[in-house]
Amino acid sequence: MNADIKRMLETIRQEARLTAVYTGRAQFADKVMSAMAEVNRADFVPQVAHSQAFTNSPLAIGYGQTISQPFIVALMTDLLDLSPDDRVLEVGTGSGYQAAVLAKLARQVYSIERIESLQESAASRLNQHGFYNVSCRHSNGYEGWPEQAPFDAIIVTAASASVPPALLEQLKPGGRMILPLAENGLYQQLTLITKNAQGETESKPLLAVSFVPLIDD
Numbered sequence: 706m707n708a709d710i711k712r713m714l715e716t717i718r719q720e721a722r723l724t725a726v727y728t729g730r731a732q733f734a735d736k737v738m739s740a741m742a743e744v745n746r747a748d749f750v751p752q753v754a755h756s757q758a759f760t761n762s763p764l765a766i767g768y769g770q771t772i773s774q775p776f777i778v779a780l781m782t783d784l785l786d787l788s789p790d791d792r793v794l795e796v797g798t799g800s801g802y803q804a805a806v807l808a809k810l811a812r813q814v815y816s817i818e819r820i821e822s823l824q825e826s827a828a829s830r831l832n833q834h835g836f837y838n839v840s841c842r843h844s845n846g847y848e849g850w851p852e853q854a855p856f857d858a859i860i861v862t863a864a865s866a867s868v869p870p871a872l873l874e875q876l877k878p879g880g881r882m883i884l885p886l887a888e889n890g891l892y893q894q895l896t897l898i899t900k901n902a903q904g905e906t907e908s909k910p911l912l913a914v915s916f917v918p919l920i921d922d
């Protein structure tokens with residue numbers, strides 16, 4: 706394994722241990738770590754940032770947007786507890802990196818992006834690198850993807866003040882959703898939402914985070 710990737714994985718492991726008191730996950734599933742090792746983050750960051758591709762920090766991808774830091778990508782993925790047969794919805798395709806990691810662990814990933822040029826470049830990047838089980842769409846993620854609902858898991862990679870109702874509706878009973886919620890519009894908490902077999906939901910704030918805003922238009 707490439708030394709940069711090895712270092713990235715070690716940082717993720719270390720950060721997982723340091724935040725376990727909040728997240729409840731001192732280490733991530735082996736299959737999540739393998740997916741992090743297999744997806745080359747350098748393929749998803751702009752040329753100018755290649756030398757930083759494996760540092761544990763978010764990076765600019767244009768249009769005022771960012772690719773999330775590897776630890777957060779691994780944490781959100783781990784918290785979804787994906788099974789190989791799952792169908793997952795992602796809101797906020799951005800670079801396509803998170804979608805690629807999910808694609809290693811689930812049957813099909815549906816990813817929505819509201820900035821058309823980001824959506825187009827992510828879709829072609831995913832295709833070019835062989836992530837054929839990711840479907841991309843240019844639309845407003847607040848509305849989810851009703852034609853493909855319900856989903857076993859939903860991940861939102863931009864922050865909103867509350868859970869978009871359509872997303873809650875499109876989550877299967879027994880399903881899990883992970884998203885950053887901005888309390889008072891200010892402080893974001895990575896929040897895990899679970900829906901039980903009766904359709905009742907439970908919400909658990911886990912960790913302070915910083916994401917770009919989810920824009921409703």
Ligand code: SAH
Pocket residue numbers: 770771772773796797798799800801802803804817818819820823844845846847862863917918919920921922
């Ligand atoms: N998951 C991405 C990081 C995304 S950054 C990655 O791995 O690179 C958040 C993204 O959410 C941005 O690209 C932003 O344009 C997008 N976004 C913001 N509001 C949105 C909305 N309402 N619907 C869909 N995408 C949205």
